[in-house]
Amino acid sequence: MSRDAIVRIENLSYQYPRSPGLVLRDINLSIHKGEFLGIVGPTGAGKTTLCLALNGIVPQFYGGRFYGHVTVAGLDTVETPIHQLAQHVAMVFQDPETQLIANSVEDEVAFGLENIRVPRDEIRRRIEWALATVRLAGMEEKHPTELSGGEKQRLAIAAALALQPQVLVLDEPTSQLDPLGSQEVFATVRELNARLGITVILVSHASEEVAEFVDRVALLSNGELAGLNAPSQIFAQADLLPKYAIRPPQVTRFYLELRNRGFDPPSIPVTLERAVKVYDHMRTQIELKPLAVPEIATAEPPGSVLFSVRDVEHVYPDGTRALHGVSLDLREGEYVGIVGQNGAGKTTLVKHFLHLLEPTSGQVFLDGQDVTNLEVSELAQQVGFVAQNPDNQIFNTSVEAEVSFALRNLGIGPAEVAQRVEESLDTMGLVDYRTWHPLSLSKGDRARVVIAAVLAMRPDVLIFDEPTTGQDYLGARRILDVSRQLHQAGKTVIVITHHLYLMPGYAERVVVMGKGIILLDAPIREAFHDTALLEHTFLAPPQIVQFAQRIASRENRALPVLAPEELAACFAKRKGAG
Amino acid sequence: MGEERQVRPLGGTTIDGAPIAYIIVWAAVLVVLSFVPIPVSAVLGIGGTFPMSQAAYALVGFILGPWAGALAAGIGRLIGIFIAPHTATSGIPSVVIAMVWAAAGGILVEKKSRKWVLALIVFVLSYVAFVGRALTIDVDLGLALQTTLTNLSGLILWLLPTRLLARDWIADRPPAKLAAGLALGCWTVNACGHTVGNALMYYVNAWPANIWRILIPIIPAEQLFRAVVGTVIGVGVITGLRAIGLVKPAKAGY
Numbered sequence: 001m002s003r004d005a006i007v008r009i010e011n012l013s014y015q016y017p018r019s020p021g022l023v024l025r026d027i028n029l030s031i032h033k034g035e036f037l038g039i040v041g042p043t044g045a046g047k048t049t050l051c052l053a054l055n056g057i058v059p060q061f062y063g064g065r066f067y068g069h070v071t072v073a074g075l076d077t078v079e080t081p082i083h084q085l086a087q088h089v090a091m092v093f094q095d096p097e098t099q100l101i102a103n104s105v106e107d108e109v110a111f112g113l114e115n116i117r118v119p120r121d122e123i124r125r126r127i128e129w130a131l132a133t134v135r136l137a138g139m140e141e142k143h144p145t146e147l148s149g150g151e152k153q154r155l156a157i158a159a160a161l162a163l164q165p166q167v168l169v170l171d172e173p174t175s176q177l178d179p180l181g182s183q184e185v186f187a188t189v190r191e192l193n194a195r196l197g198i199t200v201i202l203v204s205h206a207s208e209e210v211a212e213f214v215d216r217v218a219l220l221s222n223g224e225l226a227g228l229n230a231p232s233q234i235f236a237q238a239d240l241l242p243k244y245a246i247r248p249p250q251v252t253r254f255y256l257e258l259r260n261r262g263f264d265p266p267s268i269p270v271t272l273e274r275a276v277k278v279y280d281h282m283r284t285q286i287e288l289k290p291l292a293v294p295e296i297a298t299a300e301p302p303g304s305v306l307f308s309v310r311d312v313e314h315v316y317p318d319g320t321r322a323l324h325g326v327s328l329d330l331r332e333g334e335y336v337g338i339v340g341q342n343g344a345g346k347t348t349l350v351k352h353f354l355h356l357l358e359p360t361s362g363q364v365f366l367d368g369q370d371v372t373n374l375e376v377s378e379l380a381q382q383v384g385f386v387a388q389n390p391d392n393q394i395f396n397t398s399v400e401a402e403v404s405f406a407l408r409n410l411g412i413g414p415a416e417v418a419q420r421v422e423e424s425l426d427t428m429g430l431v432d433y434r435t436w437h438p439l440s441l442s443k444g445d446r447a448r449v450v451i452a453a454v455l456a457m458r459p460d461v462l463i464f465d466e467p468t469t470g471q472d473y474l475g476a477r478r479i480l481d482v483s484r485q486l487h488q489a490g491k492t493v494i495v496i497t498h499h500l501y502l503m504p505g506y507a508e509r510v511v512v513m514g515k516g517i518i519l520l521d522a523p524i525r526e527a528f529h530d531t532a533l534l535e536h537t538f539l540a541p542p543q544i545v546q547f548a549q550r551i552a553s554r555e556n557r558a559l560p561v562l563a564p565e566e567l568a569a570c571f572a573k574r575k576g577a578g
Numbered sequence: 579m580g581e582e583r584q585v586r587p588l589g590g591t592t593i594d595g596a597p598i599a600y601i602i603v604w605a606a607v608l609v610v611l612s613f614v615p616i617p618v619s620a621v622l623g624i625g626g627t628f629p630m631s632q633a634a635y636a637l638v639g640f641i642l643g644p645w646a647g648a649l650a651a652g653i654g655r656l657i658g659i660f661i662a663p664h665t666a667t668s669g670i671p672s673v674v675i676a677m678v679w680a681a682a683g684g685i686l687v688e689k690k691s692r693k694w695v696l697a698l699i700v701f702v703l704s705y706v707a708f709v710g711r712a713l714t715i716d717v718d719l720g721l722a723l724q725t726t727l728t729n730l731s732g733l734i735l736w737l738l739p740t741r742l743l744a745r746d747w748i749a750d751r752p753p754a755k756l757a758a759g760l761a762l763g764c765w766t767v768n769a770c771g772h773t774v775g776n777a778l779m780y781y782v783n784a785w786p787a788n789i790w791r792i793l794i795p796i797i798p799a800e801q802l803f804r805a806v807v808g809t810v811i812g813v814g815v816i817t818g819l820r821a822i823g824l825v826k827p828a829k830a831g832y
Contacts, residue, residue, distance in 0.1 A: 011580030018823045026579055059585040061597070063825040068580025078583045081591065397753065397817045437821030 006167060006199050007031035007054060011068035014049060014058060018440075023049050025223040027068075031201060033166075036193045038210040038231070039203045041220035042245035043444050043472045047203045048094060050220065051171045054201065055089040056082045073166055087116060090165040094172045094203075094470065095443060096152040097389070099159075105131065105147075106140040109159045116163070130158035133188050135181065146318060149176040149388050149466070150342030150498075157185060161192065168192070170202045174209070175469050176388075178341040178498045179540035182206060186213045205472055208249045208543045211235050211270040219244060236268035247473035250501060250544040250564050251275035257568035272543055276550050287574045288555055303332030306461065306492055307353055312362035314348055314516075322348040324516040325362070330494065332460075335487045337503045337524065338496045340513035341538035346496045347388065349513070350463050353494075354379050381410070384459035388466045388496075390446040393453070399425070399441075400434040403453045410457075424452040427482055443470040451479065461492040468499050480506050500528065501542035504562035512537060525560050595828020596646030601653070604638050608654025608676075612662040616803065628800070629665035631658060633807035635676050636767035637760070639683020640748055640812065641819070643829025644693065651680035671778055679771030686736075686763055687745045687831025694741065701733050701770045704777040711780045717787045725790045728798045729776070732769020741766060748816075748831045756832075757813050764808035768801055 012027040024046045031037050039047050052058040056077040059066040070077045073088040090112070093099050102108040106127050113123045131137045134154035139147070144155060153176045160168060170189065174182035186209045193200045204210050210217060210231060217234040219227035221244050227234055234240075235248045238256050248256070251272055255265045265282060269275040307330040314323040322345045330336055338346045351357040352364045355371045364371045371379065387393055396402040403424050407417045425431045428448040433441060438449050447467060454462065464483060468476035476499065484506050487493045495507060503510070503524060510527035512520040514537030520527055528534070531541050531549065540546070544564050551567075552559040561567040591598055611631035631654060638654075639647035655676035659666040666672065685693045708729065712722035723730075735741065744766060747759025816832045826832070 013579050016823050017825070018820070059583075061825050062823060063585055066583045066585050068583075078585065083591070397814060437817055439818050440821035440823065 004033045005030040006033040006073055007201070008069070008071045009050075009053075010070075012050075012053065012070055013067040014053065015065045016049075016062055017064045019064075023223050024053070027225050029218060029225060029228065031167075031199060033199055034193065034197045035216065036190060036200045036214045037202070038214035038217045039201065039220060040205070040207070040210060040217055040234075040246055041226075043442055043475055044222075045220040046223040047220050048171050051091065051169045051201065051203060053077060054167065054169055055091055056080060056085045088165060089167045089169060090160040090163045091169040092153075092156050092160045092171065092173045094175065095389075095391075096149075096156040096176075097391075099156050100144040100152060103143060104140065105136060105142050105144060105155055108144055108155055109162050112159055112163050126162040126164075130162040133161060133184075134158045135184065142318075146316075146320075148343050148347070149469075150178060150181060153177060154181065154185070154342075161188070164192075164196060165198065167199045167201065170200070170204075172203050172205065172470065174204060174206055176342075176466065176498075178538045179500065180535070180538040181342060182209060182498075183540065189213075205247070207235060207247050207252075208272075211249045211252075212272075219246065232268075232270050232274075235270040241473070245472055245474045250542060251547050253564035254544060254547065254567055257565055258571065261568060261571075263571070263573065272547060272550075275547055279551060280554075283554075285574055286571045288557065288559075288570055289572045291557075291559070291570060305329045306332045306334075306367065308365040308368075309349070309352070310363045310365070312349075312352060312359045312364060314345075314352070314357060315360045322516050323359075326516070326518055328511065328518060328521065330492065332492055333487075333490055335483070335493045335506060335508050336495070337507035337510045338494060338513060339498065339500060339503075339510060339527075339539060340519075342498075343515075344513040344537060345516040346513050347465055348516075350385070350465065350494065350496065353461075353463065354383055354385055356385075380406075380459075381457065382459055383461040383463065384454035384457055386447070386451050386454050386462070386464045386467055388469065390443065390450040393450045394438045394446060397437055398434070399430055399436050399438055399449050399452075402438055402449055403430075403456050406453060406457055420456045420458070424456040427455060427485075428452040429478065444472070444475050447471070448475075448479070451482070455482070455486075459491075461494070462486055463494045463496075465496045466498070467495065468497060468502055476502055498539070500534075500539065501544070504528070504542075512539070514538075525562060528562060529560050592828070593649060594643055594645040596642040596830075597825070597827065600642060600827060601646050601650045604642060604647075604650040605653035605657070608634060608638065608651060609657045609661065612654070612658025612665055615665045616800070628668075629658060629662065630807065631655065631676070632679075632768075633764075633804040634811055635679035635771065636683035636686075636764045636804075637808050637812045637815070639680040639685070639767065640687050640760070640763060640831045641816070642680075642684065642827050643831075644681045644684030644688065646827060646829070647680035647684040648677040651676040668775075668779060671775070671782075675771065675775035675778070678774045679767060682767045682771050683763070684829060684831075686741055686767055687748055688829060689745070694736070697770070698733075698736055701736060701773055704774040705729055705733060707777040708773055708780060711777070712790065715784045715786070717790050721787060721790055725793050725797065726773075726776075727794075728769050728801050729773040732766050732773060735762070735766040736770055745831060751820075753813060753817060756816060757809055760809040760812040760816075761805050764805040764812070765801060768804045768808070772797075772801065 009027055009029040012024055013022050014024040015022045041047050049058055053070050054072055060082055100108055102111050109127045109130050110123050134157050136154055157173050174185050189200050190213045192198045217231050219234055235252050240246045240248050249270050252268055252270050255268045258265055265278055269278045309326055309328040312323050312326045315321050340346050355376050358372055394402055396405055404417050404421045425434055428451055430452055438446055467479050483493050507524050510524045511518055520533055528541050528545050534541050548559040548561045548567050608631040611634055612629040614630035616628050616630055635651045638650050642650055652673050655673045682697055685697050709722045709726055744759050744763035747755045748763055
């Protein structure tokens with residue numbers, strides 16, 4: 001691999017026109033031709049801004065004050081027009097909705113190629129290859145608006161991949177993807193990187209994948225480059241989470257926890273395979289204690305049946321059969337996780353709970369009443385819904401107005417409105433942003449605004465559709481902690497998610513969906529350790545579950561753990577070992 | 579810290595300082611608004627409605643500046659005529675009128691420019707032609723002046739420092755001032771633009787005195803409607819644009 005720098009960043013500082021200070025500070029970084037660079041950092045660290053500086057959108061589109069130099073393929077990004085830079089740098093944005101413009105999936109992939117005058121036959125070949133790569137083959141004629149969030153993200157990635165640029169910049173390209181989809185994108189990008197020599201710069205919160213696939217990791221914090229090193233050096237830092245709000249891979253957390261407990265692992269691995277090797281190395285020094293896996297505490301036993309779904313089928317107008325005879329009971333006071341691959345029918349199912357969709361056949365009951373006989377407005381007072389894309393629910397000009405909107409329209413008195421708004425803003429950490437325009441917040445913060453607005457309604461049931469998308473680890477935890485508090489206060493909570501590693505400690509019951517049917521409905525420990533079933537629906541169990549199963553097969557005993565700390569607690573020093 | 583660089587849009591992607599993408603987006607917005615018919619109209623004489631896009635022409639000028647605003651309004655109206663014919667009562671002339679309205683909006687918010695004087699001359703000549711047309715078809719002067727009172731108010735507001743007041747309020751941060759600036763600016767621009775449009779329309783259509791009489795309350799009512807809709811849309815859009823922090827068109831007034 002040539003080590004020529006294709007991207008040079010020298011003394012880069014940048015301030016948006018209306019930001020109070022610099023969002024990037026004195027960054028110096030060279031990215032080599034053919035390198036795969038991961039960028040990690042908490043929300044607001046400047047990761048997206050740094051990406052936008054690589055194709056000239058910062059500063060040419062946003063304006064602001066720009067200091068220093070950025071050159072890509074020898075072109076200065078301040079002096080070279082964006083359309084020229086775009087021939088060298090392709091970018092996948094965090095929110096795929098912002099870059100999908102065509103009327104069909106294949107037109108979307110073809111658009112960039114047509115603009116750089118790629119021959120027709122080659123365009124056809126690349127469309128086929130790019131769509132197959134992201135598992136969208138067969139959807140060529142679909143309109144992008146008909147795709148699920150994850151499918152849209154995969155389409156944006158396909159459009160960028162098809163360009164086969166010198167530099168491919170991906171800003172959280174897998175945030176809406178199911179785990180195997182995410183793995184596939186990382187693997188595909190790695191293959192492009194290795195086979196075609198494309199330089200890849202990838203922003204992600206997915207620590208496990210970053211650790212496994214990238215050559216180097218750039219750690220951004222508060223606009224500064226706080227670290228630049230191999231993944232094994234960056235992620236093995238014990239203070240990563242408290243100091244930079246970065247979640248290390250789960251196997252890394254396991255070994256750091258072992259070290260805290262007085263063990264002496266020879267190294268702190270950051271990948272699953274390496275973790276297994278380190279375990280094999282340590283086997284002579286450690287032994288498994290009698291298993292004492294704690295069960296998840298529940299606030300109170302589940303009550304009577306709240307939602308009853310009976311043989312529900314749903315066929316969309318374009319003929320897509322999204323649900324096939326789904327039957328399910330959800331009880332009062334439960335905390336249920338609904339998991340499954342992109343397009344499994346999870347969102348379609350919960351939209352029936354709110355009468356946002358009507359079953360093609362079958363029925364959904366809420367407290368014994370058929371929901372199709374209830375108005376959406378009636379249901380909204382009882383069932384709070386936080387949709388996948390917060391921007392579809394935001395329309396006011398300040399955070400406070402957004403949170404109070406529904407309350408004012410329900411005729412609640414001003415004093416009560418003020419109190420509820422205050423509580424919701426406080427719960428979601430938005431008090432300081434109350435006068436801000438929601439669009440001036442990050443997508444993660446906008447999701448918190450929507451949650452605050454729903455909380456203010458004080459519904460009995462809360463449905464969160466992918467609430468942790470676009471959040472950093474602490475942001476995701478904060479949202480889930482709120483959901484747990486609500487659950488402990490007696491509310492029924494339903495969370496749709498791909499982020500299985502976040503669910504332990506929150507969900508008690510997991511419903512696994514795939515291709516419009518329920519594949520498994522079980523307690524979380526049972527569901528997460530049914531790895532064959534999860535993989536059947538393109539879900540990968542959390543890394544620590546995979547690791548525990550690898551250990552379990554060596555030790556010939558079950559290890560149904562869900563978290564690194566649980567697994568670390570299973571070990572004791574072997575008698576006689578140093 | 580590195581040396582500060584001069585930041586500017588490159589590569590011919592702007593027209594009169596407005597990115598082409600903005601012009602396309604606004605043209606598309608106006609096309610969508612063309613679908614919404616407003617059944618209160620000074621064109622009752624030829625039977626029909628006016629499209630809600632008329633309420634946004636001035637706003638497009640405030641946001642994009644005179645030439646880019648006129649281009650967006652012209653494209654939006656032209657497409658709107660064909661795909662929303664139910665609101666296209668005035669036909670192709672409405673494209674020219676839309677461009678005049680948006681250009682007037684852009685001129686109103688421009689600083690250090692004398693284009694407003696040229697615009698004033700056009701508006702005054704249009705007003706004279708409008709009222710003069712009445713006299714040629716036996717509508718008496720008193721009735722013509724009553725019917726065109728709204729148009730006259732636009733000319734006066736354009737001439738007085740109220741034009742500058744609207745410009746400064748639109749550029750101001752507090753939403754209340756922004757709303758006041760948009761309301762004043764929309765009324766002024768719409769009344770002036772309406773004058774130019776009517777000079778053309780009334781030359782083509784010789785409406786009798788009884789129609790002029792009916793229009794006495796209708797013209798201010800529809801101007802009020804346009805100003806209110808333009809203000810509501812404008813406050814939402816401009817506060818949103820400010821919040822997003824996208825680069826402003828060079829001649830934007832917000």
